[in-house]
Amino acid sequence: MKMILRATLAVVMVALVFSTYSFADAGADYKAKCAMCHGASGAGDTVMGKNMKIRDFSSADVQKQSDAELTDIITKGKGKMPSYDGKLTKDQIDGLVKWIRTLKK
Ligand code: HEC
Incomplete structure (x- = not known):
């Protein structure tokens, strides 16, 4: 009986952790949708990033823009x-902007 209770509690706790939107989710969105161009660290250090002359997210040029602009x-x-x-929700995009802010040097 105790085992079942403990297992249920663990499931509820995991569900709670995943239900609140967090930086971890933004990081996962970023890896899935953005990293192929912007690079894992946001530095634009990918073949695509170099070809397209993508700016480093941590650079002043990117960081000086407002949240609304990003x-x-x-x-x-x-x-x-x-x-x-339509591909990402507003919450997801907000999360990504916050994530980009964490890269500021
Ligand atoms: C197909 C490659 C590609 C993908 C995928 C991509 N980007 Fe970009 N991104 C670019 C390019 C190229 C620019 C530069 C655009 C310009 O200034 O003309 C850019 C610019 C930006 C900028 C503005 C930076 C600056 O220089 O001011 C932000 C913020 C940004 N991307 C966020 C994201 C996010 C978040 C994702 C994932 C949801 C993403 N990008 C996915 C290619 C990409």
Whole structure:
């Protein structure tokens, strides 16, 4: 009986952890959707990133833009940067902007 209780508790706890949107989720979204161009660390150090002259997310040029501007670029796209409107939720895009902010040097 105790075992079952403990197992149920573990499941509930795992569900709780995954139900709240967190940086961990933004990191996973980033790896799945953005890293192939922007690089695992956001430095743009990929073949695609170099070809497209993607700026390092930690650079002042990227960080000086407002949250609204970064949100806009991710939502609507810009140049070769694809639009994620309808592909990511607003919460996911907000999470990605916050994640980009964590890279500031
Ligand atoms: C197909 C490659 C590609 C993918 C995938 C991609 N990007 Fe981009 N991204 C670009 C390019 C190219 C630019 C530069 C656009 C420009 O300035 O003309 C850019 C620019 C940006 C910028 C603005 C940076 C700056 O230089 O001001 C942000 C923020 C950004 N991307 C976030 C993301 C996020 C978040 C994802 C994933 C949801 C993503 N990108 C996926 C290619 C990509």
